[in-house]
Amino acid sequence: MEADNKRLLEKMADLEDSSHRNNIRVRGVLETIVQEDLPSYLLWLFQAIQASLEPADLRLDRAHWVPKPQNLAQDVPRDIVTRLNYYSAKEAILTAQRKASEIPPTYVGIALYADISPTTMSRRGDFINVTKCLRNNKLPYRWGFPTKLLIWCNGSLTKIEDPAQGMEKLKTWGLFPDTRTAASQAATWKVTAD
Structure with a gap:
């Protein structure tokens, strides 16, 4: 019964996330x-972040x-x-911001x-120590569904489905505490999405 409830909650969160698929949340704009x-301000902001997008995009x-919470x-x-009309434009803007x-x-x-939905945000928050370690080691990562981290390590995919498993993997890989240098990590690690 508990497993069924968990799957139902995951599916509901996924439906909500899908309905937000083209949305961008912007934080830090003065009121x-x-x-x-707002629309013209956001268009200028998005153009500054991803100049290669045409105004029609x-x-x-x-x-x-x-x-306000x-x-x-x-x-x-x-x-x-x-909400942007084109999903590809939304992804291009978020990708450009991460690389800028x-x-x-x-x-x-x-x-x-x-x-993303509050449920997904809360679940991702449970992984904060794992994601912080990955960022400290300059390793990008992707999220999968239901909430999990997807990491390619030395040519094989590792799915980290709960925070405890994530911390154990980081220790196994010599990343926690942060013991590897960024240069050696970049050469041996690759992170991808589903």
């Missing part, structure tokens, strides 16, 4: 920008401020959620994220 100006279906400080701006070495000064402090 001095009024709702009417950057069609926004909607953009709005989200309600109760535990967020008053001086911290609310997030913006926007610098961002124009106008947009410093702004971060972009995929918009």
Whole structure:
């Protein structure tokens, strides 16, 4: 019964994530920008991050401020959620942001994220020690469904399905504590998605 409930919750989270597939969550934009100006502001931001996209590729279906969580400080701006018409444009923008070495000064402090369900976000949060170690070792990673980390190591795929398993794998691979150098990791590790 418990396993059935878990599968049902995973499927519901997946459905919600699918409905957010084209969304980008934008964090750090000052709330001095009024709702009417959000689309044009976001288009300028996305063009600055991924200049190779044509204006026709950057069609926004909607953009709005989200309600502020109760535990967020008053001086911290609310997030913006926007939906791009084209999934490929959304992916190009998020990929460019991850690879960007610098961002124009106008947009410093702004971060972009995929918009995922609270259930998925909470589940990914359980892996924070594993993902922090991967980032500290300059290793990119991808998420799979249901929530798991997908890592290619020395030519074979390793699926990390729970945080404890992840910490054990990191120790086995000599990454936790962070014992390998970034150069040797880059030569022997590859991370991919489903």
